[in-house]
Amino acid sequence: MGALVLGVVLILGYFYQSYHPYRRLRLVRSSGYHIYFKAGLSGVVFLLLAAATWLLIDFLDLPSRLIDGVEDRPKLTFIEQNTPNWGEIKAFAIFLIALFYCSLHILFCKWFASKETIYGALASIANDLEMLVVNSTIEVTPIRFELDCGKVYVGLPEAPDFASGEIKFITLLPLLSGYVNDEKKIIFNNNYFLHYEEHFSEEDDDEDDIIPEGYEFANSTNEHTTINDFSIVVPVDQIVVASRFSIDAFIEFRQAKKSSLIGPPAPNQQN
Template identity: 25%
Template sequence: MPFNLLLFPLVGGYYILIRFELLRYIQYRLESQRILLNSAFAGIILLACCFVMRGLVNIILPSVIQYLGEHMPVKSQYFGTTSFSLVAAVLFTEIANLFVNRKNAIKQSLKKAGNELELLMSSSFFDAHLLQFTMDSGKVYIGWVKEIPKPFTTNYIRITPALSGYRNEKKELVFTTQYLSVYASYITDGSVSDQSELMTDLVLKVDKINTASFFDMEMYKRFNPEEEENPTAH
C-alpha cells in the first residue's frame, strides 16, 4: 500500500479524537505529539474496520465493489478503502454526537483527566455545591459555578456569587456582601422573575485563585459560633 494513502485514515483518526464528544475534551490537555500518536492508533483501527467492511460487501454484493472501483477518480489499489476511512470517520463522529449529551461528556472527561480545581468546578455545576474561592488579593467569593467550560481551554471561570468578603490580618473570613438576600428582595418585589436577570455573575481568573474548597454554611457556623448569622448586605 502506498504510504501517501495512509494520510486518509490518519486524518480520520484525528477527526474522531477532536470532534467526538466523548473523546475530544481529554485531547485538549495532551501534548501535540501524544495527540498525533493517538490519531495514528485510531487511524489503524479505523482502517482495519474499513477493510473488514469492504470484505463483507465484496462477499455480499461484489458488483458494488466492482462498480465503485471502475468509477474511482484515482486508479490506485486501496485508494477506495483508504479514502472511505475518512468519510466513515466524519459520518460516524457526527451521527454519534447526535446521541451524546455534551454536559455529561464534559463531566466524564473531567473525571478521567481533570485536575483538582476542575473536579471542584464540576461538582459545583452538576451538584449545586457551594465553592469558596480565596484570591491572591485576599478577597473571598462564595458561590456556584455558573457554567462548565470546555476542559483545559480557558483561564477564567464564571460564578454566581452567594457571599463575598475578605480575610483580615488574622486570616479570618469577614463577610461584607450577602447576595442571596438581595436576589430575594428583587424577586419578591417583582423587579425580576429570575436571578439571572440581575447579571451579577463574576468572572474569576484561575491563576489569581490561591485556594478553592467546598463551603458549607452550617459547618462554618459551627466553627465560628460567635459570628453573626446574617452578614451585612451592601
C-alpha cells in the same frame, strides 16, 4: 503513496478525536506527538475496518451482483479491472467507508453516551479544582474561592468549558463576598443573596428580559436585569484556596467555644 496513506490516517483520526463527545476532552489537553499518536491510532483502526469491509465486498463480488440484477444491463457502463486509476478508485472507496464508520460511531456516542460516561471521562482528565467546580455545578451547591489578593467569594459556579482545553477562568454567581483580615479570619461584607431575594423573584429568573418591578437604576447603562448579570469571572491562577461552603457550618464554627483539643501541652510533653 505512503505519505498519502499517513495523511488519510491522521485526518480520520483527528476528525474522530475532535468530534467525539468526550475523547475530544483529552485531545484538547494533549500536545505535540501525543496528538499524532491519538489521531494515528484512531485513524488506523477505522482504516483497517474499512479495508476489511472492502475485502468482504470484493470477495462476495457485491457490485457485480447488483449490476447483474438490473434488467436494463446494456445501458450500463461496467468498470473493468484494467480501468485506469483503478487502484486510486479503490483507495478512495476505502476512505469513504472509513469516514462513514467514523461518523456513525461519533453520532452513536453523542446519542447514547450517558451522563455517567461523560462524567467518568471528565474525572479522568480534570484536576481537583475543576472537579470541585463540576460537582458543585451538578449538585448546585456553593463553593468558596480565596484569591491571592485576600478577596473571598462564595457562590455558584458555571460548568467549565473543557472543550477549550485547560481551564483558565471560572465564572461564578456570587452569594457572599469579603476578605481575609490580618488574623486570617474571613470577613464577609457583601450579601448578594439578600439582594437577589429582594429584587429578583422566581418568575424573573425564567424571563431574561424582565426587569423586576420597583427596581430602579441610577445609571441606565449599568442595568442588571437578570441574576446572571452579577456573575464574575475568576482567574484560576489567582485562586489560593477553593472548597465547598456551608453557611450553617461556617456560623457554627464561628460561634463554637474554644475546643479542649486546643490548649497548652501536658507537663510531660513540654520538653
